[in-house]
Amino acid sequence: MKEATQAEINIGMIGHVDHGKTSLVQALTGKWADTHSEELKKGISIRLGYADASFYRCENCKGSESYSNKEKCPNCGKKGTLLRKVSFVDAPGHETLMATMLSGASLMHGAILVIAANEHCPQPRTVEHLMALSITDTKDIIVVQNKIDLVSKEAAEENFKQIKGFLKDYGYESAPIIPIAAHFGTNVDLLIETIEKTIKTPKFDSSKELKMYVVRSFDVNKPGTKPSELNGGVIGGSILQGELIEGSEIEITPGLEDKNILTKAVALSVSEGRIRKAKPGGLIAVQTLLDPNLTKSDLMRGQIVSKTGKMPAPTRQLRLEVYALKRLLSKSLGEVKVNDLLVLTVGTMTGVGNVVKQSGKNEFEVALKNSVVIEKGQKVAISKRDGSSWRLAAYGISK
Numbered sequence: 001m002k003e004a005t006q007a008e009i010n011i012g013m014i015g016h017v018d019h020g021k022t023s024l025v026q027a028l029t030g031k032w033a034d035t036h037s038e039e040l041k042k043g044i045s046i047r048l049g050y051a052d053a054s055f056y057r058c059e060n061c062k063g064s065e066s067y068s069n070k071e072k073c074p075n076c077g078k079k080g081t082l083l084r085k086v087s088f089v090d091a092p093g094h095e096t097l098m099a100t101m102l103s104g105a106s107l108m109h110g111a112i113l114v115i116a117a118n119e120h121c122p123q124p125r126t127v128e129h130l131m132a133l134s135i136t137d138t139k140d141i142i143v144v145q146n147k148i149d150l151v152s153k154e155a156a157e158e159n160f161k162q163i164k165g166f167l168k169d170y171g172y173e174s175a176p177i178i179p180i181a182a183h184f185g186t187n188v189d190l191l192i193e194t195i196e197k198t199i200k201t202p203k204f205d206s207s208k209e210l211k212m213y214v215v216r217s218f219d220v221n222k223p224g225t226k227p228s229e230l231n232g233g234v235i236g237g238s239i240l241q242g243e244l245i246e247g248s249e250i251e252i253t254p255g256l257e258d259k260n261i262l263t264k265a266v267a268l269s270v271s272e273g274r275i276r277k278a279k280p281g282g283l284i285a286v287q288t289l290l291d292p293n294l295t296k297s298d299l300m301r302g303q304i305v306s307k308t309g310k311m312p313a314p315t316r317q318l319r320l321e322v323y324a325l326k327r328l329l330s331k332s333l334g335e336v337k338v339n340d341l342l343v344l345t346v347g348t349m350t351g352v353g354n355v356v357k358q359s360g361k362n363e364f365e366v367a368l369k370n371s372v373v374i375e376k377g378q379k380v381a382i383s384k385r386d387g388s389s390w391r392l393a394a395y396g397i398s399k
């Protein structure tokens, strides 16, 4: 079997719910990995809520028209040159799923912020998603002004001005804005060109110790599979540094009930099939020897995969230097006080905890209900309750 290719980077699809992220991914990739029957047959599912796309450039054509997601140029039919393979990662825009978006943000190397031209900009969730990216230091973003087919020219121009002002308020004024009608495929070639020019593949250091963030996990077995034929639990995520070779021993921390997990990376795969070696960049799935009950329903989300004994010990006590986020919405939300109940996002892990002590001007100690693995200087997203929902309020730097 021909070995598959891992995507170089993860590009987040962010923005308010219903602003057209799914149809945009479909236009960019020609598919959406929401159906997993094919992967299930292979025994390894790629249920990461993502889709890979390969971008090509035709030497025969000029300008944006030379960019496409097909090897055979849609304009002239010539065979194009492969530029790059990328993963698009969906960030759910629903109110309750901000924690999922935040944990996904730590895997994004760049993002496409989708804004609907037929609604006022910014919508609350749009602001929050952009702030989440600023916490994870994601700088390469592209704004898609979607659904331009639904508004008049004047309304589109007014909406464009709102987007410009909003981006300036949050320090992203240099982000390109591409008008799109995703349903009709209008300007998709221009968007591909902009992605290639704006969202660069970062320099990864594969000589460092392995560190992989887990963002999903699942049981790939069909109900009723005989115990002897069961596939081991599958975890999915992205490698931040180092590399992972098929067959190697791995440690999963903080593990379950404060006990780290030792297992083996039996098989590695991307959406197109198996790979032998995974490197930093696009999302991968790792089949382990674990009981699939341990990995079903994203139970492993937030865990870190490394070589044995290479990660800091898990902890429930954090000392954080806290900074409020600039926001257009309720201003008091960014303040952190003793006894506050917080939701922290540490890498892809979510932790609930209380502020137990103020130990400096903006330094706080937080006691978490579950363990996290954190490194000194690591940034943590802090969410606070605001009425009936949790809102991104501040960020902390681990001391």
Ligand code: ZN
Binding pocket: 058, 059, 060, 061, 066, 073, 074, 075, 076, 077, 078
């Ligand atoms: Zn061509």
